[in-house]
Amino acid sequence: MFNFQFRKMKLLLLATDIYGGYGGIALYNRDFVAALASHPDCEEVVVVPRIIPNEPEHIPSNVRFVSEAAKSNLAYLRAINALRKERFDLVFCGHVNLLPVARTLSSDAVLLVYGIEAWKPSRNRIRSRLATQIRSVISISEITMRRFLAWTSCDCRQFILPNAIHQDLYRIAPRDPALVARYGLEDKRVLLTVGRVVAAERYKGFDEVIEILGDLPEDVVYVIAGGGNDLPRLKRRARELGVEHRVVFTGLFPEAEKPALYNLADVYVMPSRGEGFGFVLLEAMACGVPVIASRHDGGREAVRDGELGILVDPNNLAAIRMAIIEQLARAEKKIPEGLAYFSFENFKARTHAIVDECRRLVRTSRP
Amino acid sequence: MCGITAIHAYRSDAPRIDAQELEAITERMRPRGPDAGGTWISEDGRTGLGSRRLAIIDLTPEGNQPLHDTTNELAIVFNGEIYNHRELRRRLERMGVRFHSHSDTEVILELYKMHGAGMTDLLRGMFAFCIFDKRARRMFVARDPYGIKPLYFADDGSTIRIASTVKALLAGGAISRTKDPAGIAGFFLTGSVPEPFTIFDSIRAVEAGTSFFVDEQGRTQPRSHYSLSNVFRRGCSQHAFVKLVEPAAQLREFVCESLAYHLVSDVPVGAFLSAGIDSSGLVALTKEVAREPLRTVTLSYDTTRSSAQDESADAERFAQEIGSVHTTRLITREEFLADVPRFFDAMDQPTIDGVNTWFVSKAAAELGLKVAISGIGGDELFGSYPSFSALPRIVRAMSLAERLPAGVPAARSTLRMMSKLGIASPKSPGVAEFGATWGGAYLVKRGLYMPSELHEVMEPDAAEEGMRRLALFERAEKLLEPDPMNGFGRVATLEAALYMRNQLLRDTDWASMAHSLEVRTPLVDAWLLRQLAPLLMHEGRASKQYFAESPRPQLPEYIRNRPKTGFVVPLTTWAALEPDGTSTRMRSWAKRVMREMEN
Numbered sequence: 001m002f003n004f005q006f007r008k009m010k011l012l013l014l015a016t017d018i019y020g021g022y023g024g025i026a027l028y029n030r031d032f033v034a035a036l037a038s039h040p041d042c043e044e045v046v047v048v049p050r051i052i053p054n055e056p057e058h059i060p061s062n063v064r065f066v067s068e069a070a071k072s073n074l075a076y077l078r079a080i081n082a083l084r085k086e087r088f089d090l091v092f093c094g095h096v097n098l099l100p101v102a103r104t105l106s107s108d109a110v111l112l113v114y115g116i117e118a119w120k121p122s123r124n125r126i127r128s129r130l131a132t133q134i135r136s137v138i139s140i141s142e143i144t145m146r147r148f149l150a151w152t153s154c155d156c157r158q159f160i161l162p163n164a165i166h167q168d169l170y171r172i173a174p175r176d177p178a179l180v181a182r183y184g185l186e187d188k189r190v191l192l193t194v195g196r197v198v199a200a201e202r203y204k205g206f207d208e209v210i211e212i213l214g215d216l217p218e219d220v221v222y223v224i225a226g227g228g229n230d231l232p233r234l235k236r237r238a239r240e241l242g243v244e245h246r247v248v249f250t251g252l253f254p255e256a257e258k259p260a261l262y263n264l265a266d267v268y269v270m271p272s273r274g275e276g277f278g279f280v281l282l283e284a285m286a287c288g289v290p291v292i293a294s295r296h297d298g299g300r301e302a303v304r305d306g307e308l309g310i311l312v313d314p315n316n317l318a319a320i321r322m323a324i325i326e327q328l329a330r331a332e333k334k335i336p337e338g339l340a341y342f343s344f345e346n347f348k349a350r351t352h353a354i355v356d357e358c359r360r361l362v363r364t365s366r367p
Numbered sequence: 368m369c370g371i372t373a374i375h376a377y378r379s380d381a382p383r384i385d386a387q388e389l390e391a392i393t394e395r396m397r398p399r400g401p402d403a404g405g406t407w408i409s410e411d412g413r414t415g416l417g418s419r420r421l422a423i424i425d426l427t428p429e430g431n432q433p434l435h436d437t438t439n440e441l442a443i444v445f446n447g448e449i450y451n452h453r454e455l456r457r458r459l460e461r462m463g464v465r466f467h468s469h470s471d472t473e474v475i476l477e478l479y480k481m482h483g484a485g486m487t488d489l490l491r492g493m494f495a496f497c498i499f500d501k502r503a504r505r506m507f508v509a510r511d512p513y514g515i516k517p518l519y520f521a522d523d524g525s526t527i528r529i530a531s532t533v534k535a536l537l538a539g540g541a542i543s544r545t546k547d548p549a550g551i552a553g554f555f556l557t558g559s560v561p562e563p564f565t566i567f568d569s570i571r572a573v574e575a576g577t578s579f580f581v582d583e584q585g586r587t588q589p590r591s592h593y594s595l596s597n598v599f600r601r602g603c604s605q606h607a608f609v610k611l612v613e614p615a616a617q618l619r620e621f622v623c624e625s626l627a628y629h630l631v632s633d634v635p636v637g638a639f640l641s642a643g644i645d646s647s648g649l650v651a652l653t654k655e656v657a658r659e660p661l662r663t664v665t666l667s668y669d670t671t672r673s674s675a676q677d678e679s680a681d682a683e684r685f686a687q688e689i690g691s692v693h694t695t696r697l698i699t700r701e702e703f704l705a706d707v708p709r710f711f712d713a714m715d716q717p718t719i720d721g722v723n724t725w726f727v728s729k730a731a732a733e734l735g736l737k738v739a740i741s742g743i744g745g746d747e748l749f750g751s752y753p754s755f756s757a758l759p760r761i762v763r764a765m766s767l768a769e770r771l772p773a774g775v776p777a778a779r780s781t782l783r784m785m786s787k788l789g790i791a792s793p794k795s796p797g798v799a800e801f802g803a804t805w806g807g808a809y810l811v812k813r814g815l816y817m818p819s820e821l822h823e824v825m826e827p828d829a830a831e832e833g834m835r836r837l838a839l840f841e842r843a844e845k846l847l848e849p850d851p852m853n854g855f856g857r858v859a860t861l862e863a864a865l866y867m868r869n870q871l872l873r874d875t876d877w878a879s880m881a882h883s884l885e886v887r888t889p890l891v892d893a894w895l896l897r898q899l900a901p902l903l904m905h906e907g908r909a910s911k912q913y914f915a916e917s918p919r920p921q922l923p924e925y926i927r928n929r930p931k932t933g934f935v936v937p938l939t940t941w942a943a944l945e946p947d948g949t950s951t952r953m954r955s956w957a958k959r960v961m962r963e964m965e966n
Contacts, residue, residue, distance in 0.1 A: 318485060
């Protein structure tokens with residue numbers, strides 16, 4: 001009897017940082033690769049990083065991590081050149097900046113876009129032009145997709161693949177007494193924002209929360225968890241407003257402490273303007289913390305248009321204040337039911353569907 | 368969308384309220400709300416509420432007013448629409464609140480219970496309402512940030528009477544009809560009566576963007592819940608945000624969001640379409656957002672048909688291109704003359720505008736529409752009035768003249784001579800007088816009469832008293848506190864808080880309500896302004912171009928390059944206006960309006 005079987009797939013991802021990387025994009029890419037690698041037809045996923053800031057964590061067995069590419073520019077080019085000899089069913093370009101490299105490997109590369117890096121044309125004209133020619137895009141959110149299409153006007157296949165939440169890592173737990181003592185949070189109600197505090201990314205909404213802190217009950221303190229060069233300015237701002245004793249700056253903190261940090265919070269608040277998605281909102285919700293997100297960026301999608309948390313206009317300080325009061329009044333910590341939408345299982349299923357569709361597209365477009 | 372009434376005898380020595388008066392005031396507003404009506408009087412007979420309802424959201428009788436909350440502690444009458452009521456309802460439900468209707472009115476009541484006076488900051492929409500707390504015997508009165516929905520009150524020191532219109536308050540029969548020279552002077556100076564004045568001494572407007580309580584001591588100090596100048600000022604400091612996104616993409620997103628909110632309705636929504644950028648852009652975006660057939664309406668006047676001023680041909684072409692079901696309504700001189708008595712009857716406060724809105728609303732109502740989208744507010748938002756370029760020049764020049772010895776007298780005599788020779792407008796000497804401040808320059812540029820000319824239309828004593836009490840120039844300057852930081856922000860604040868509030872929006876309200884039509888203004892939206900302020904402050908007048916690029920496809924060249932004509936009603940010939948030294952003869956029309964309103 002004739003036994004028909006598809007050839008197993010070989011996939012390539014060009015990433016900026018992934019294993020051993022900090023932050024949202026690295027995390028998203030790790031999940032993406034894990035989902036690709038779990039596709040039943042996947043033989044191997046090759047991952048080429050641009051940088052490896054830390055010791056890489058666990059890498060799935062059918063993933064080939066070309067770590068030597070991160071050693072130098074020359075090593076990177078050498079690695080790319082070597083890959084040209086291999087045949088890949090699909091090439092994923094993990095950042096707009098890597099489009100010129102991706103183009104040398106495939107004319108059908110699938111671009112991944114996350115946030116502000118894709119909201120406006122790049123200053124580099126070649127990258128911008130290549131972005132307009134792309135045929136398939138995977139976006140972390142509707143808003144990033146919309147803003148990407150607004151300037152590229154490209155007629156491409158569009159996929160939305162929101163972040164996944166690992167509920168095994170983030171869950172409701174009692175406050176860690178060590179952290180409570182370290183930050184002086186005894187008998188305090190805690191507002192929390194997690195994020196880089198960088199001057200160039202002044203859109204997280206730290207300023208807005210500091211501004212209204214004086215109008216909130218005395219026992220409410222604001223914890224800003226993250227490091228960056230904008231800290232001195234924010235400290236000055238808090239001093240000017242006379243609330244410096246109510247703002248806690250953790251500075252850069254170890255990744256392992258993150259779940260415990262969320263569990264310190266009574267309300268997670270992020271009236272931001274530039275988040276591509278706002279996966280930190282998912283992490284907070286997984287820890288049962290009521291959240292307040294922005295209606296003007298990807299935060300809106302992370303709280304499913306207001307179903308999982310309160311949406312505020314970051315420009316409306318009074319509304320932010322009232323949303324905080326509303327969320328503080330909630331009696332107990334509870335994981336919102338709709339959070340399952342962002343489970344890793346769903347992320348995997350979405351990734352597999354995207355891969356199948358992209359494969360079909362590539363197959364039909366080849367002569 | 369309704370007409371509302373409240374009478375509250377707040378002092379213990381005030382007589383009980385008169386049920387007939389409450390009925391009479393409410394009944395006078397029947398055209399504002401033909402679908403249902405009702406009144407309610409408290410058990411002690413000291414407080415009454417009334418409403419005429421035009422049902423747009425929740426068409427069932429559960430949405431009728433006055434509405435009482437589930438615990439029967441509060442009662443409300445509300446005029447307007449809360450566009451984000453579904454979100455607010457969801458939030459309240461999460462906090463354990465149970466609703467017994469689908470109306471936005473009940474959402475207001477529950478929000479008030481939870482947040483008190485601060486709840487106005489959560490409302491996106493147009494609103495004017497009174498909430499009566501039965502146990503505390505206290506009334507809460509609030510009006511939306513721009514003043515889209517009107518609300519007036521007369522407080523005699525022991526009883527306060529509140530209604531959506533001045534004429535309704537008078538219809539109750541208990542309020543003095545003594546004229547207020549400040550309101551009349553304001554009308555002749557600006558073409559409309561500036562808030563909070565009316566032409567009656569005893570009636571005042573609840574100022575836009577404010578709220579107050581009425582307790583047994585009377586009215587509390589109004590609380591301002593929105594400041595235009597502050598919004599622009601904050602916008603100026605948000606550089607980081609402006610750089611994040613392409614301007615046209617940013618504009619498109621925010622305007623589309625505003626539109627999506629403004630399309631929330633349980634009845635079909637139509638749109639006014641001229642061939643200008645604002646209404647065309649808005650109609651094109653509405654088509655994209657609504658994804659269903661849209662009805663559009665344009666006016667054409669028989670005497671200007673096929674002239675350069677006639678917008679109907681371009682509007683028809685555009686409507687056909689975007690696929691809207693379009694109607695051009697021809698207005699003739701005979702129809703205008705036949706409508707004049709009804710027009711003046713509906714006009715709540717004297718104004719030199721409103722004819723256009725009257726007819727376009729009439730046309731929309733004839734098509735069976737209850738709700739129409741209008742592009743008004745676009746010129747104020749995107750800085751397309753000539754004042755945006757002229758004012759900075761005037762203020763710069765006059766500030767310089769002030770610093771030169773004898774600079775101001777020299778400028779004054781030069782301008783006076785030019786005016787006499789007919790090469791400058793009769794208002795131009797005012798430039799030397801008032802042009803050094805932003806408020807002064809604005810009022811001269813926009814004014815109908817100059818203060819020195821008021822004696823032509825008012826008794827000199829009344830003119831003087833009116834001017835003193837009106838303190839118009841001081842009021843205009845006060846609008847610019849805190850300073851909006853740049854010329855664009857200052858002019859935009861003045862345009863929105865004076866011309867748009869006192870004339871455009873007020874005229875739109877009475878002229879559309881007379882035809883039981885609710886006009887919605889997605890470009891006049893406090894939330895939209897907050898979102899766009901950073902962009903507007905950095906891009907200034909270029910924003911209009913970005914707006915034209917927002918729809919997909921972009922607006923066509925024949926719309927974008929069309930010279931700005933505005934709605935031009937052939938009033939001069941139709942109303943047989945006498946020459947008055949101005950090209951529009953609006954001074955003659957103003958005198959006619961005042962005569963009609965005094966009758």
